[in-house]
Amino acid sequence: MDSHHRTMDPESVAVAGTGEAPAEQELISAEQFHQASDRILSLISTVIDGKAEAARLALTVLLAQGHLLVEDVPGVGKTMLAKTLARTIDCSVSRIQFTPDLLPSDVTGVSIFNQSSAQFEFRPGPVFANIVIGDEINRASAKTQSALLECMEEHQVTVDGNSYVLGEPFMVVATQNPIEMEGTYPLPEAQRDRFMARISMGYPDTEAEIEMLQTHQSISPLAKVHPVVSSEEAAAMIDFVRSVYAAPPVKEYVVALGQATREHGQLRLGASPRALLQLLRAAKANAALAGRDFVLPDDVSGVAGAVLGHRLILDRKAASAGESPATVIDSILAKLPVAPGGRRDEQRR
Structure with missing residues (x-):
């Protein structure tokens, strides 16, 4: 879990239909919307050199309440883009490293028997966050990939017959390597259809790559990234787009x-x-x-x-x-x- 963000309290996970109704978001003006979006895009541009279009599309998906699939060869900044977008917003963020041995319960959570209370207690998995970064999603089996289907479509998780509501906003930013690369599994059609958009990073141009070599040597550019929009502002921006x-x-x-x-x-x-x-x-x-x-x-x-x-x-x-x-x-x-x-x-x- 990223230490730069608030984590989601497991006790705050409410069973569907029993949690309190979310408070109504205050409407923001068009000027406030553009100021907030400019702050996000400007901060992303300090980390991801020469990829303004990819950054804008990632923000577009977030504001449209969708999920993003970033596909390209290793080393072109897929995970960096996902992490940077997540850090610009003051909300809970988690990261899942998908591997062939990852189980569905490692994503959604699991019910554990508590001997002191003689009851099963639900331990939420990393999917209980506002922004979930799924790194190399197509290295996990289809069974584990399918654990995200309900989360992405209905914003809830069902374990042992109980449904648990995910927080809002909720976005999955998944990265994957091209299918012809070793150790990858193709995403099922139903899984791909859950992602609002797919982007390819591509290689940076010469100037951007030289700039990267000059600025990314001594310290990670992520170290300078801090939230520039609160979770309440992000929710208000989503409401603005909906209107x-x-x-x-x-x-x-x-x-x-x-x-x-x-x-x-x-x-x-x-x-x-x-x-x-x-x-x-x-x-x-x-x-x-x-x-x-x-x-x-x-x-x-x-x-x-x-x-x-x-x-x-x-x-x-x-x-x-x-x-x-x-x-x-x-x-x-x-x-x-x-x-x-x-x-x-x-x-x-």
Whole structure:
């Protein structure tokens, strides 16, 4: 557990339906939202050199109440990005190192018999935190990976017939190595569908890599990272994103995009209804970060590749021809009619 953050008290874990209702968050202004988001992105940029787009997408997923999958080869900063994002917010953070021998109970927690009270007591696992960093998630077995399914979708854990509510906000930031690397297991389709977006870090450019060699030698850049947003502010930012307006034509555009993936001749599996819900939520966060309180088609297309790419499965012919989900999404977006409008005053609810 990261010592720089508050840990979650095991006694505060409430059985679903018995805990107190969360207090209502105060609304924040657009100016306060942008000031807070700028502080987060600026701090991330001091640690992750030359990866502004990846940092912005990670924040987009957090504000959209989604989960993030960071995939790339070892050593390009996947875990560093996850740790930095977590440290910018004053909330509980835990880290799970996924290994082949990791058990589901090592993630969710376990009931232990207390001899003094003659009762079973639940000991919460590391998933009971606001931000959970899952390092190298695809090195664990499918059984252990599936332990996160309920957590990520329903924000609760069920052990021995009892359901335990997770805290809010709740986000899983998982890293994984490419599947062709030794010792990896492919993520099941249901597990991939729980992640709102997938990003690839890629190698830094020459200038960023030189800067990294100059500044990261004496001390870890994470040592200088401190929370710049409280958990209450983060929750208020999420509420702000939720209030961003999406006009009916924009929603129709999202549905048309999803249907196009299901009917595309090169795809064996298209976008699910869950994927479209998450695409719209990510588009709202994208619009808010761009300084708007309404969604444009560009907000949808801007995050479509990251939100849909890891969910689509090519047929054998397309895969053998060297196609990728990204190229298919680009071709669909190029042909899809653009939705008009988007402002509240152009089309009322």
